[in-house]
Amino acid sequence: MTNPNSNQVRTRFAPSPTGFMHLGNLRTALYAWLFARANEGTFILRIEDTDQSRYVEGAVDVILDTLMQCGLDWDEGPIVQSERKDEYRKYALELVEKGLAYHDEGAIRQRVPKEGATTFSDSIYGDITVQNSEIEEQVLLKSDGMPTYNFANVIDDHLMGITHIIRGNEYLSSTPKYNLLYEAFGWEIPTYIHVPQIMRDATHKLSKRDGDAYFSDYVSKGYLTPAIINYIALLGWSPKGELAEQEIFTLDELVAAFGTEGISKSPAIFDLEKLRAINAEHIRRLPLDEFTKFARPYIGEFDIDYAILCAALQPRTEVLTDIGEQVGFIETVGMYSPNVYMNKKMKTAPDTALEALKAVLAVLEQGDFVKERIFEELKAVAESNERKVGWYLYPLQVALSGKTTVPGGGLDICIMFGKDESVRRVKAAMELL
RNA sequence: GGCCCGUUGGUCAAGCGGCUAAGAUUUCGCCCUUUCACGGCGAAGACAAGGGUUCGAUUCCCUUACGGGUCACCA
Numbered sequence: 001m002t003n004p005n006s007n008q009v010r011t012r013f014a015p016s017p018t019g020f021m022h023l024g025n026l027r028t029a030l031y032a033w034l035f036a037r038a039n040e041g042t043f044i045l046r047i048e049d050t051d052q053s054r055y056v057e058g059a060v061d062v063i064l065d066t067l068m069q070c071g072l073d074w075d076e077g078p079i080v081q082s083e084r085k086d087e088y089r090k091y092a093l094e095l096v097e098k099g100l101a102y103h104d105e106g107a108i109r110q111r112v113p114k115e116g117a118t119t120f121s122d123s124i125y126g127d128i129t130v131q132n133s134e135i136e137e138q139v140l141l142k143s144d145g146m147p148t149y150n151f152a153n154v155i156d157d158h159l160m161g162i163t164h165i166i167r168g169n170e171y172l173s174s175t176p177k178y179n180l181l182y183e184a185f186g187w188e189i190p191t192y193i194h195v196p197q198i199m200r201d202a203t204h205k206l207s208k209r210d211g212d213a214y215f216s217d218y219v220s221k222g223y224l225t226p227a228i229i230n231y232i233a234l235l236g237w238s239p240k241g242e243l244a245e246q247e248i249f250t251l252d253e254l255v256a257a258f259g260t261e262g263i264s265k266s267p268a269i270f271d272l273e274k275l276r277a278i279n280a281e282h283i284r285r286l287p288l289d290e291f292t293k294f295a296r297p298y299i300g301e302f303d304i305d306y307a308i309l310c311a312a313l314q315p316r317t318e319v320l321t322d323i324g325e326q327v328g329f330i331e332t333v334g335m336y337s338p339n340v341y342m343n344k345k346m347k348t349a350p351d352t353a354l355e356a357l358k359a360v361l362a363v364l365e366q367g368d369f370v371k372e373r374i375f376e377e378l379k380a381v382a383e384s385n386e387r388k389v390g391w392y393l394y395p396l397q398v399a400l401s402g403k404t405t406v407p408g409g410g411l412d413i414c415i416m417f418g419k420d421e422s423v424r425r426v427k428a429a430m431e432l433l
Numbered sequence: 434g435g436c437c438c439g440u441u442g443g444u445c446a447a448g449c450g451g452c453u454a455a456g457a458u459u460u461c462g463c464c465c466u467u468u469c470a471c472g473g474c475g476a477a478g479a480c481a482a483g484g485g486u487u488c489g490a491u492u493c494c495c496u497u498a499c500g501g502g503u504c505a506c507c508a
Contacts, residue, residue, distance in 0.1 A: 171508095173503040205501085267501065267502095271444045315470055397468060403469095
């Protein structure tokens with residue numbers, strides 16, 4: 001594989017192809033990638049498929065596609081463990097020869113000293129000591145010839161020259177076993193970086209059965225990939241120093257800010273509200289044409305001014321799926337109660353609407369159909385009657401949409417529709433009054 | 434249950450022996466405003482409990498409580 005002698009940082013992401021991409025796994029991949037990139041190191045992808053019974057067709061593609069979509073490019077791999085059976089067998093037999101492992105019912109087990117203790121050091125949790133009597137003599141090579149995760153992991157991490165092992169802290173308690181293995185082979189022990197878990201609530205992990213644990217779930221729910229990455233980066237890690245206040249990050253900014261000092265020891269609860277807020281901020285920061293590209297599929301095809309609509313939609317969209325409901329009035333006004341004309345602040349009511357719409361219609365029909373002109377003239381009308389423009393514009397909004405709230409002002413959607421459609425809708429609304 | 438790990442507002446979190454204990458989000462006010470948003474300003478809300486150590490503990494140590502992880506020929 002590669003020379004294990006280089007001093008360069010080498011990290012890896014080593015998922016099992018068992019289904020969709022879990023957010024916890026994705027975050028681990030993100031940290032490993034960030035650490036490699038932040039240190040100008042190498043990021044390696046390895047597929048841990050030593051349990052054939054758990055293999056899911058297409059799962060490897062999901063892993064590759066997700067990483068690519070997220071911008072987590074790998075420099076080496078994917079290395080597939082099931083293709084390397086002979087390698088593991090060789091090392092297992094070497095241990096047997098040294099007397100550090102033994103055959104047991106077709107499998108090969110690690111021999112663990114009965115006495116003494118094993119101490120390992122973790123960058124996040126510090127030194128952890130475990131009595132050897134607590135460590136079980138685990139299987140290294142299964143009777144089907146495949147290595148166990150624990151064994152293949154050590155062999156591959158060494159052979160691939162991994163310098164920093166970044167993984168979930170569910171592996172914390174099996175780490176002494178790895179050290180014993182490294183020592184048995186006389187290999188250098190890598191730096192361990194165990195990261196805390198992502199929880200659904202105080203007592204449950206974010207798990208598959210909740211239907212909200214997978215990356216793809218959130219993409220289909222209208223979240224932007226960079227926002228998801230941004231959010232999960234912050235689950236268990238926070239920037240230090242001058243960047244401590246920053247919360248919105250692009251992937252490049254994360255690379256610049258990332259460091260293991262910022263990784264937390266305690267688990268983090270996944271909070272949908274916060275994800276929404278971060279997603280909303282990412283949406284607001286999009287250039288209008290970018291936002292328009294994302295928004296178009298949620299709007300549909302109409303003869304309207306999309307630039308006006310999308311500009312109005314952008315600050316009002318927290319997740320892309322918010323859009324549909326906001327634009328429903330474009331296709332058709334639908335039924336609505338006259339009470340919709342009631343607005344305390346604008347001092348409008350069903351019985352003031354007709355007079356307002358008459359005045360509006362006159363202004364709409366007479367001159368150029370541009371926002372500034374229409375607004376100025378309506379304002380003049382309003383002032384001469386000692387009223388606010390809203391007294392006219394709010395009824396216009398209702399006439400055009402049948403809604404109490406729309407994206408943008410009444411005049412904005414009027415321009416968005418254009419003269420013909422607007423006049424048609426205003427007249428239709430007046431018929432109902 | 435044994436072993437290991439953790440515990441700052443509802444949530445994410447800063448803090449690393451001396452602070453009126455940051456910030457974000459959420460909620461609620463006010464301002465801006467052609468609705469609603471966005472934006473601006475403000476408010477509410479936290480060191481799990483008890484012992485030590487110390488002139489002084491959110492910070493260090495111990496105990497308890499609570500939570501999590503792990504004890505597979507799964508990863």
